[in-house]
Amino acid sequence: MSDTRTPSDPPVLSDDELSALDAHWRAANYLAVGQIYLMANPLLTRPLVPEDIKPRLLGHWGTSPGLNLVHTHLNRVIKDRDLNALCVWGPGHGGPAVLANSWLEGSYSETYPDVGRDAEGMGLLFKQFSFPGGVPSHVAPETPGSIHEGGELGYSLAHAYGAAFDHPDLVVACVIGDGEAETGPLAASWHGNKFLDPVHDGAVLPILHLNGYKIANPTVLARIPEDELDRLLRGYGHDPCSSRATTRPPSTGHSPPPWTPPWTGSAPTSGPPARTARPSAPTGP
Amino acid sequence: MIVLRTPKGWTGPEEVDGVPVENTWRSHQVPLPGVRENPEHLRQLEAWLRSYRPAELFDADGRPTERVLARVPEGAARLGSTPYANGGLLLRDLPLPDPADHAVRVDRPGTTLHEPTKVLGGLLESVMAATADRRDFRVVGPDETASNRLDALYRATGKAWQAGTLPTDEHLAHDGRVMEVLSEHLCQGWLEGYLLTGRHGLFSSYEAFAHIVDSMVNQHIKWLRTSRRLPWRRPIASLNYLLTSHVWRQDHNGFSHQDPGFVDHILNKSPEVVRVYLPPDSNTLLSVADHVLRSRDYVNVIVAGKQPTFDWLTPREARGHCARGAGAWEWAGTEDGSREPDVVLACAGDVPTQETLAAADLIRRHLPELALRVVNVVDIARMMPDTEHPHGMPDAEYDALFTRDRPVIFAYHGYPWLIHRLAYRRHGHAHLHVRGYKEEGTTTTPFDMVVRNDLDRYRLVMDVIDRVPGLGVRAVAVRQEMADARTRHHAWIREHGTDLPEVVDWTWGG
Numbered sequence: 001m002s003d004t005r006t007p008s009d010p011p012v013l014s015d016d017e018l019s020a021l022d023a024h025w026r027a028a029n030y031l032a033v034g035q036i037y038l039m040a041n042p043l044l045t046r047p048l049v050p051e052d053i054k055p056r057l058l059g060h061w062g063t064s065p066g067l068n069l070v071h072t073h074l075n076r077v078i079k080d081r082d083l084n085a086l087c088v089w090g091p092g093h094g095g096p097a098v099l100a101n102s103w104l105e106g107s108y109s110e111t112y113p114d115v116g117r118d119a120e121g122m123g124l125l126f127k128q129f130s131f132p133g134g135v136p137s138h139v140a141p142e143t144p145g146s147i148h149e150g151g152e153l154g155y156s157l158a159h160a161y162g163a164a165f166d167h168p169d170l171v172v173a174c175v176i177g178d179g180e181a182e183t184g185p186l187a188a189s190w191h192g193n194k195f196l197d198p199v200h201d202g203a204v205l206p207i208l209h210l211n212g213y214k215i216a217n218p219t220v221l222a223r224i225p226e227d228e229l230d231r232l233l234r235g236y237g238h239d240p241c242s243s244r245a246t247t248r249p250p251s252t253g254h255s256p257p258p259w260t261p262p263w264t265g266s267a268p269t270s271g272p273p274a275r276t277a278r279p280s281a282p283t284g285p
Numbered sequence: 286m287i288v289l290r291t292p293k294g295w296t297g298p299e300e301v302d303g304v305p306v307e308n309t310w311r312s313h314q315v316p317l318p319g320v321r322e323n324p325e326h327l328r329q330l331e332a333w334l335r336s337y338r339p340a341e342l343f344d345a346d347g348r349p350t351e352r353v354l355a356r357v358p359e360g361a362a363r364l365g366s367t368p369y370a371n372g373g374l375l376l377r378d379l380p381l382p383d384p385a386d387h388a389v390r391v392d393r394p395g396t397t398l399h400e401p402t403k404v405l406g407g408l409l410e411s412v413m414a415a416t417a418d419r420r421d422f423r424v425v426g427p428d429e430t431a432s433n434r435l436d437a438l439y440r441a442t443g444k445a446w447q448a449g450t451l452p453t454d455e456h457l458a459h460d461g462r463v464m465e466v467l468s469e470h471l472c473q474g475w476l477e478g479y480l481l482t483g484r485h486g487l488f489s490s491y492e493a494f495a496h497i498v499d500s501m502v503n504q505h506i507k508w509l510r511t512s513r514r515l516p517w518r519r520p521i522a523s524l525n526y527l528l529t530s531h532v533w534r535q536d537h538n539g540f541s542h543q544d545p546g547f548v549d550h551i552l553n554k555s556p557e558v559v560r561v562y563l564p565p566d567s568n569t570l571l572s573v574a575d576h577v578l579r580s581r582d583y584v585n586v587i588v589a590g591k592q593p594t595f596d597w598l599t600p601r602e603a604r605g606h607c608a609r610g611a612g613a614w615e616w617a618g619t620e621d622g623s624r625e626p627d628v629v630l631a632c633a634g635d636v637p638t639q640e641t642l643a644a645a646d647l648i649r650r651h652l653p654e655l656a657l658r659v660v661n662v663v664d665i666a667r668m669m670p671d672t673e674h675p676h677g678m679p680d681a682e683y684d685a686l687f688t689r690d691r692p693v694i695f696a697y698h699g700y701p702w703l704i705h706r707l708a709y710r711r712h713g714h715a716h717l718h719v720r721g722y723k724e725e726g727t728t729t730t731p732f733d734m735v736v737r738n739d740l741d742r743y744r745l746v747m748d749v750i751d752r753v754p755g756l757g758v759r760a761v762a763v764r765q766e767m768a769d770a771r772t773r774h775h776a777w778i779r780e781h782g783t784d785l786p787e788v789v790d791w792t793w794g795g
Contacts (some may be wrong), residue, residue, distance in 0.1 A: 104349050218310070
């Protein structure tokens with residue numbers, strides 16, 4: 001992992017906390033895979049047999065672990081700072097990830113009491129995903145906490161700014177997929193910071209998630225030189241902090257999520273959130 | 286902002302069938318495709334699932350352990366429970382003025398002119414002012430709020446702007462609630478985000494360029510349609526479009542700016558969500574605006590011009606007409622109630638209404654023996670059967686209004702085929718003849734636009750003569766006079782650059 005903090009910045013997360021975050025991330029990943037594949041035996045209380053597997057496998061795994069990582073850390077920041085927060089999941093085809101997190105935190109069972117937060121409920125959560133009579137494979141209206149369908153490709157960040165306008169107490173995180181970042185609407189959306197009023201509007205936290213690929217191709221922003229991407233985003237008036245997960249977790253298990261949101265570095269743990277989407281000061285000629 | 290680089294399909298299978306999957310595009314969907322049939326895939330899946338060590342994460346009853354939930358927030362702070370993602374929970378009714386406060390006075394129909402969107406601007410100014418403290422109403426548009434005659438808004442707020450300013454700028458303000466950016470995509474995305482989190486708004490656009498957001502509005506309609514069936518999703522404010530600077534009056538832009546097809550696109554979508562209104566004058570526009578700003582969970586499209594338009598209805602008449610959605614204008618027809626009309630002149634949209642009333646005027650003078658009915662349609666879904674759209678008209682009502690077997694000459698604002706599509710099952714469909722925009726456009730005079738598309742008053746009269754049984758022979762002289770008027774028009778505009786005086790100076794009953 002690398003980020004742009006200076007080496008003198010102290011580590012912000014203890015090993016114990018990283019281990020708790022890792023447990024959450026692993027649980028969310030487990031639930032995401034379970035939704036895509038399983039219609040029985042949700043807790044693997046016995047070896048898998050073919051009959052445990054859905055006859056039609058429909059869903060998107062690729063983006064899900066990244067979304068789960070973001071959700072895990074957003075949880076931590078929301079809890080630590082007592083934030084009002086909303087997240088727009090641009091790569092909302094990763095429905096399993098957002099559903100997994102909603103179930104873990106209990107929101108799902110409160111919204112849909114028949115899907116309890118227990119083994120039976122987990123079984124239903126798995127089976128209903130992309131299943132006739134169940135729930136869609138994308139983040140969708142059915143998904144608690146969502147305002148953005150996964151098929152709404154290219155305007156997650158516009159939705160995020162729209163949600164932040166006139167909500168001064170709200171932080172809107174927005175995960176932007178590197179596929180959707182190639183669209184015209186998303187390219188224009190970076191300019192939202194020229195319209196966000198520090199007094200009357202909330203904060204927008206864009207999280208550009210580069211996992212490098214679309215369905216069959218690499219993504220532009222993952223393949224241009226990193227400094228070029230940095231200059232592009234700075235040119236839009238944003239202040240990017242870069243994080244990279246480079247190592248595969250050991251095969252004996254998964255290491256703690258090797259990513260810490262850079263804005264936790266030296267920022268106070270109380271007080272207003274870092275308004276990372278704040279535009280530069282107006283500069284008239 | 287954060288730039289986060291993680292492998293695609295991270296923690297999933299590294300290789301499947303000998304090819305790399307994790308951290309490649311192959312992990313996009315389902316990394317192990319043949320699990321039921323392929324024992325090796327099944328083994329890999331089990332190893333993958335067990336690599337997360339589920340026994341550490343869930344107790345014997347399947348509940349997440351305390352450790353898993355240690356850093357998860359509680360209550361409404363949870364991302365899956367925030368009320369901001371169920372905006373109807375936060376929604377308040379807009380403080381709307383009485384439309385009559387902004388209405389124009391109409392002593393006689395078709396004699397005075399107002400710019401409908403300018404009249405609407407007064408109502409919007411009032412809403413903007415009344416929400417100054419609540420800050421839950423915004424108007425978005427690419428660059429045309431003033432051009433679309435809504436500039437009264439600037440008496441109540443400015444245009445949101447945090448970038449540099451110059452002394453020559455107007456109405457820019459850090460806290461403005463009019464949002465102009467030359468990207469329909471951003472306008473649409475911002476407004477959707479604003480509405481979905483519990484507020485109100487209006488999108489004003491050139492009619493032709495609303496198409497830029499076709500696929501975005503599709504998704505929003507699907508969202509609303511699905512949300513309406515989820516009891517826990519509370520209704521949100523409707524997404525309201527004002528399509529102005531429309532096809533018939535692109536006097537200085539011409540062909541590229543002429544496209545009335547957004548309405549066709551919208552009417553393909555879920556009938557429970559979509560509503561399309563074509564108010565023919567200022568007071569009907571006010572009435573429609575009042576309605577849509579109160580409504581929930583709809584996508585409302587209003588098509589209304591910004592050019593001076595005849596006032597047809599008093600505020601009270603406008604309210605009744607808009608509530609009906611379609612109705613006969615008795616004062617414009619010549620029926621005496623003793624028999625069915627010989628012909629129905631129907632219209633939808635401001636310019637077609639003017640041409641229809643001008644045609645009715647010609648018929649009253651030249652063919653006074655005809656029993657003529659004039660019908661105006663504001664709510665275009667009224668043309669559909671009531672089994673297909675909640676605003677659809679039952680057949681009995683449709684038959685009473687349009688007749689079962691008399692010719693109906695329908696002057697429509699947009700593509701004429703739309704009306705046929707909506708009415709194809711009606712008893713009288715074989716007698717329905719629709720005029721509208723047929724992609725005949727250029728930079729020319731306003732009246733030439735309708736002539737080029739056979740929507741002009743003279744053509745409509747000729748249509749009546751051609752379609753009322755037996756009239757063709759009797760009215761041959763009148764038909765020639767109409768054809769001559771079109772010929773005269775052709776020559777006149779090429780010589781003078783303006784429309785014929787008899788067209789420019791026309792008023793109802795004048």
